[in-house]
Amino acid sequence: MTTASWIDEFPTRIAALDAAHLRRRRRAVVPTEGAHLLVDGTPMLAFCSNDYLGLAAHPALAEAACAGTREFGVGSGGSPLVSGHSLANAELEDDLARFVQLPRALYFYAGFATNVGIIPALVGAGDALFSDELNHACLIDGARLSRATVHRYPHANLAALDALLAASPARRKLVITDAIFSMDGDVADLRALLALCERHDALLLIDDAHGFGVLGPEGRGTLAEAGLTGAGASSRVLYMATLSKAAGAAGAFVAGPEALIEWLVQKTRSYIFATAAPALLARALQASLRVIATEGWRREHLTQRITQLRDGLAPLLQGTHWQLGDSRTAVQALVIGANDEALAAMDGLRARGLWVPAIRPPTVPESTARLRIALSAAHTEADVAQLLGALAELAPRAGKAA
Structure with a gap:
């Protein structure tokens, strides 16, 4: 009788990650201009980079x-x-x-x-x-x-x-x-x-x-x-x-x-x-x-984009269960809650040409899955306005499916 090897369990364990909406995937990126990237060959406006001052391509x-x-x-x-x-x-x-x-x-x-x-x-x-x-x-x-x-x-x-x-x-x-x-x-x-x-x-x-x-x-x-x-x-x-x-x-x-x-x-x-x-x-x-x-203007510009995002999200989130974290930095956490809902929001943004990652447990505590919005001096006022418009379309409302 052959005893099953523990090594053979990995496909099942990967499938369990999929079922729990916890499997992570890498994507091949190519920088283009500003905060724009080619992601697996598709043009995207990225709000996921830690290049806060836009210096990676300086x-x-x-x-x-x-x-x-x-x-x-x-x-x-x-x-x-x-x-x-x-x-x-x-x-x-x-x-x-x-x-x-x-x-x-x-x-x-x-x-x-x-x-x-x-x-x-x-x-x-x-x-x-x-x-x-x-x-x-x-x-x-x-x-x-x-x-x-x-x-x-x-x-x-x-x-x-x-x-x-x-x-x-x-x-x-x-x-x-x-x-x-x-x-x-x-x-x-x-x-x-x-x-x-x-x-x-x-x-x-x-x-x-x-x-x-x-x-x-x-x-x-x-x-x-x-x-x-x-x-x-x-x-x-x-x-x-x-x-x-x-x-x-x-x-x-x-x-x-x-x-x-x-x-x-x-x-x-x-x-x-x-x-x-x-x-x-x-x-x-x-x-x-x-x-x-x-180049202190880069920090000033980043501060302006942070203010623009937070001011724009405040009325948008009223009447929803989404919550914006208390942050004055380039890292802005839009807490959604359930893993599948956070992934759906990420997919909705991607369909609109925006790349914002859904962060799920164990990186964050249970029931606090979120969109981690990372702002950069490379973002323009129009870029942030585009993100706000997309989030307004995706945000759940009373009587509307999440």
Whole structure:
């Protein structure tokens, strides 16, 4: 008698994802102009990109990447602690530290790899880690890998965090949080979080993936917006941000006190044992920092599109069960509820030439499936008006089928 192999179960398990409206599909995209893409060969107006400032196609970045390729070649050839730490990467770290007004920065090849590596380098077995329940998956996975005792606190509930910190007997405590929560777009109270960390002798790690380049003076991020950089910097804060969103390229960095960054150089496995990012990206990112600092009109234009969307949705949503999240950022969550209804709304938008992704559990809590609308400086007033018109046609009304 032949025993069925567990490997043969995968088709059934994939079918179960389909039945629950949880199967995800990739689509091949080609950028065209502004926020427009070819998606599987079909022209679409996209509201799904994290390219918040529209820099991914900026000529200055492309020219810098080409010059970096001519100067250094395509690959880095080794890990940063062997031969992969190019002159361009070293200069980028200095530029990043100056830009965010913190003592030192460490450049990584990817944001996910940054957080899953630095958290286990900071705490381990016997230590305590405190995580907002809506943190991004890379923070959650980093916490799991650390083997520290993990305490999840209700989203943005500082009283609950205070109580958990007070009750913990651990000598080493680490609080980890998104600065802007990726599925809701709300902003963490960084000053209040730091005050709690000071009270309980904890270290604070902030992931500013969605705020770097967008918020704060000259786009220096949420930490700068909170007045916690430069003269206001704290020795118990580590600031992490990605370079694949508003910066328009790829990679990530963590910045903070000299001793903490040096410790991460010595102990972060995803840094030590991975090939370094190629120098051509570092050159592109140096150009990106200059554009972010000098082309402030991009942030102003993005703010105008955020206001236009929110003002336009307010009357449209009256009398519906759809809800718009409380966000002042480029991430706007239109919560619909059921998975199938969110998928139907996404399909309705796609039929109208608009690409807005439906986000479903487990990425978001059960019964909060949503359209995640990502705005960019590449969007025009007409683009947002087109989206609002399509949503007005799709929004459920009393006596109308959802």
